[in-house]
Structure formats: structure tokens, C-alpha cells
Amino acid sequence: MRLLLMALMLMPMLGNAAVYKCPEANGRVAFSDKPCGGSAASPDRQLDLKTMEVGINEVQLKEQRRQEQLAPADYISVPVQETYCRALSSAERQSNVETHQIVLGMKEADVRRAWGGPAVVSGERPVRLTYPWRDSTSYVYIVDGCVWRIDGGYGG
Template identity: 30%
Template sequence: MKGILMTVLVSGLGSVSAMAQVYTCEVNDRRIFQSTPCAVGDAPMELQITPAATGDGPRMNTGVGDYLQTLKARRQQDRDYRDRMADEASQRRQWREKIERAIQRRQVIVGMTEDQVRRAWGQPTEVNRSTSRSGATEQWVYREKDAAKADYVYLENGTVSGTN
């Protein structure tokens, strides 16, 4: 099917103007184009291919040109979507690697989860909690034995929002 349509399109490229007979059919609520009648007595539509005014290729004076433009736009949308998904996957992978490096260095960074903080610093010596309509906030206190100095981790809804 596509080969026939492409043959019709390509044959028109060599001359200034070309004519082709194409039959349009409705199959499963989709419009298709073919070189043979869909049913007995069907009349072909005339497909005229003329050179484009800009010299960019054939210009189609029927719905075929619109269909090809739509197809081209959909393919570009698909490529854009795949590129966006690949970028997001790459960003997630880079984030995971950043978190793992921080844990290995025994560092806590904004955006870590509670579990990741425990992996980096262990269990807190003290936890101060408060809840409100916007969620839960916690202050994790890390004190060394017999030390006046303490390190603090602040979490909002289970995610590190700051350290001190």
C-alpha cells in the first residue's frame, strides 16, 4: 500500500506536473489510499502533484499532503517525547548517583529521604516532630556522646529540607 503511494509520489517528482489515480476507502474508521477501487464502481480521485513554490519538494493539492504533514508532526512529537523521557531518566540516574556518593562520604544533602539519611549518619539521637495541615516536619538531632555540639537534619514530609 505505502509502496504504491510512494511510487505515485516519486513518479511525479521527475516532471513538472503528474497525474495519478488514487482511490480512498474507509476501513475501520480510517481513511486509506490505494491504487485499486475499494468497491465495484468506485471513482478514483485525481491526485495532482506539482512542484512546490519554494522548491522544497512535491506539493499535493489533496488530503494526502495534509495526511503526510500530520504524520510528520506526529513523528516529531514521538521523537520529542522519547527525548524528554530519556532526559528525565538520565536526571534520575544522576540524582541517584549523587545521593550514593553523598552517603559514601557520610554527607546529608537536601532532597534525601529518611532512609538515605539513616544510611549516611545512622539513627538520630533525638527526633522532634510537629504536624500541621501542610504535613509533618521533623528535626533529627545527632549528638556525639558527652559533646555539647549537635548536628541537625530538618525533614518535611519525609524529605530533607535543610541541615545545620
């Protein structure tokens, strides 16, 4: 089986080279670029393989990247805990908003005040807020209305 997989992986490199399927004495099958020897030699052993161009064009790549941005965040496992929210004083909340700081436990409304509206909102639990900045993309994950996880920082 490994030989078959190896042969299939190498086929694009072979171009139009011939590939032969040869039975071995132990009952296994081998793939070779040379005709089978002995009683196994037969033109019927040559596989008729067609190669094709594999790749992705610019339009497909852009669409793939767009879909990744829209992908739901449900692949992230959220640990179970009593609460995801943290009590912040009004001074602490105001300071975080003014300095564009997002902290764990912060309410989603304060995230939007600090960073503005996200470009994309996806998922259910956690909800993922996507902020594509000029040089990077940041993600803020919200559970039960509060920040559970932050990937990246403010880039506006």
C-alpha cells in the first residue's frame, strides 16, 4: 500500500514516463519505471496514466482566503467555566477603550468601542470578531458576551 501511495505521489514528477505494475514473489505489488522482469513481463503491466496540471489560480486563491475569513469559529474548543465576564471599574473600562486595549473578560460592547466594528462576525460559541488591519489580522473571541480569547492586537 505504501508503494502505491509513493507511486501516486511521484506521478506528477514523472510527466509522461511509463509506470509498470509488477507482482513480486511474496505476493505484493511493486510499481516501477522499468518493465517487469521474468514471467511478469507483459505490455499489459504498463499502466495508462494521464498527468494533469495541479494548482490554484489567482481568483480561486482570493476566494479561498475570503472563505477563511468567513469560516465559523466553532472549531475552537471553549473550556467550561462559571463566567467569562470580569467586573471592570468604569475608569478601567474607559482607560481600556481610550488606549485601544482589549482585556479578557471585557464586554463585547467595550471591544467595539475600543476597536470599532469588526469586518466579519462569525461562529456561535465562541463568536469570532475579525479585525483585518493594514499589516495583520486580529481575532477577538466572545463567549457569553465577554472576551474569552484574543489573537493579535490593535492595528488601526
